[in-house]
Amino acid sequence: MRSRLLWLMIVLMLVISAVPAAAQEEHEHDLHVVVTYSILGDFVRNVVGDDDHIEVTVLVGADGDAHTYEPTPSDAEALLEADVQFENGLMFESWLNDLYQASGSEALRVVAALGIVPLEFEGEHGHEHEGEAEHSEEEAHDHEHGEFDPHIWHDPNNAIIMVENVRDALMTLDPDHAAMFQANAAAYIAELETLDAFIREQVATIPEAQRILFTNHDTFGYFASQYGFIVDSALGSLSTEVADPSAGEVAELITEIQESGVPAIFAENIAGTDLMQQIADNAGVILAPTLYTDALGAEGTPGATYLEMVRYNVTTIVEALTGSM
Ligand SMILES: [Zn+2]
Numbered sequence: 001m002r003s004r005l006l007w008l009m010i011v012l013m014l015v016i017s018a019v020p021a022a023a024q025e026e027h028e029h030d031l032h033v034v035v036t037y038s039i040l041g042d043f044v045r046n047v048v049g050d051d052d053h054i055e056v057t058v059l060v061g062a063d064g065d066a067h068t069y070e071p072t073p074s075d076a077e078a079l080l081e082a083d084v085q086f087e088n089g090l091m092f093e094s095w096l097n098d099l100y101q102a103s104g105s106e107a108l109r110v111v112a113a114l115g116i117v118p119l120e121f122e123g124e125h126g127h128e129h130e131g132e133a134e135h136s137e138e139e140a141h142d143h144e145h146g147e148f149d150p151h152i153w154h155d156p157n158n159a160i161i162m163v164e165n166v167r168d169a170l171m172t173l174d175p176d177h178a179a180m181f182q183a184n185a186a187a188y189i190a191e192l193e194t195l196d197a198f199i200r201e202q203v204a205t206i207p208e209a210q211r212i213l214f215t216n217h218d219t220f221g222y223f224a225s226q227y228g229f230i231v232d233s234a235l236g237s238l239s240t241e242v243a244d245p246s247a248g249e250v251a252e253l254i255t256e257i258q259e260s261g262v263p264a265i266f267a268e269n270i271a272g273t274d275l276m277q278q279i280a281d282n283a284g285v286i287l288a289p290t291l292y293t294d295a296l297g298a299e300g301t302p303g304a305t306y307l308e309m310v311r312y313n314v315t316t317i318v319e320a321l322t323g324s325m
Contacts, residue, residue, distance in 0.1 A: 092150035
């Protein structure tokens, strides 16, 4: 009898501690979700599905650059109301800690990159950040952009881990809808697996020596590592938050492009195309149609969802690097 009572108490305690703060409020199923950028926002919406009890707010929207983003007062309001905040992590959102703190938010912070083995930035082609030469090596090591590549989403295998992290957090926060989150995530993960197979098939049509991506900044590290590309960029940086390259650096890149023999280089939807157009013209190569890199495209564009964005990028890369453009 006593042990049964004790058992009941333990079960009760477990149940109470498992009830999320949101469910104890008046609107029992209202879950306010904030997501820092559009690509992760798409993952979250795919796991949430049609459930209108859940409100999803994305801070950095289509074509927005999360590296250089300046938060607005409405972002702080959204965070204050939020039960959970999904973020990329790996210092992609360098402004987030300050915003979170200033907003007074108590939202649970879920890092989508959790469980992904991060790539270290090689930076062999990189030029120094403005003023960085004045810092000691130790200070440079603590640089706020971190030393790991945050662009995990360009590999759909990482996207699967990100979706699983979103699913697990939502299941914990809203256990009444756990089965729905699980089913939605499973269906979406199946599409991500198909996407991975599509990329392998497409990349196989590019001669190995031509698998080189010259872009604005170093965004395709995980894509390159998974599918066998070499990457190089005009900014020579994991972030767009750096000064434009000097004339000497541009000249060096032009020589590298010419020596590589690639027929095309690439601009990104989160940055202007002027610099890459100038480099392409001087190197005598084509500037391919703009790729979707750190953000989705606007609705109605070929990059409006993650699945569309990656298919568009891969198709564009294949056409550009096989000279069929
Ligand atoms: Zn980036």
